[in-house]
Amino acid sequence: MTRLLLALFVLASLALPLAAGAPADVRTGAAVVFPPWTSQADAFARIGQSGGALVSAGSVPFVAVATASEPAAFARAVRTAGAWLLLDPGALGGCLVPDSGAYTTSSSRT
Secondary structure: OHHHHHHHHHHHHOHHHHHHOOOOOHHHOEEEEOOOOOOHHHHHHHHHHOOOEEEEEOOOOOEEEEEOOOHHHHHHHHHHOOOOEEEOHHHHOOOOOOOHHHOOOHHHOO
8 A cells, every 4th residue: 555655646746857858868867767666676677678877776766867878779678668757867856866966957958
C-alpha cells in the first residue's frame, strides 16, 4: 500500500516537469524515470544496455540521471527498455534528482 501511495505521489508530482518537457539534449544529462517498481540496479543496467552513461542516482531508486553520445538512439532504446519519461533534471527541482543545481533547465540555457 505504501508503494502504491508513493507511486501515485511521484506520478502526480511529475505534472510540472512534464510541462517543461524532455531535455533539449541528452548529451547534457536527462533524468530517466522508470516504473516505481524498478530497482536501482535494474534502472542502472537498463541505462547501460541502452547506450547511456550513468551520471548520478536519483532520490528514488527508479530515477537516474544519464547522458548519451547518441541522444535519439538512447531515447528510443531506454524507452524500449521500460523508461516512462526522459526529463530535464533541472526541471525536477530536486524532487527526484539530488543536487539539481548541477543541471540547467532548457529554458535557462544560453
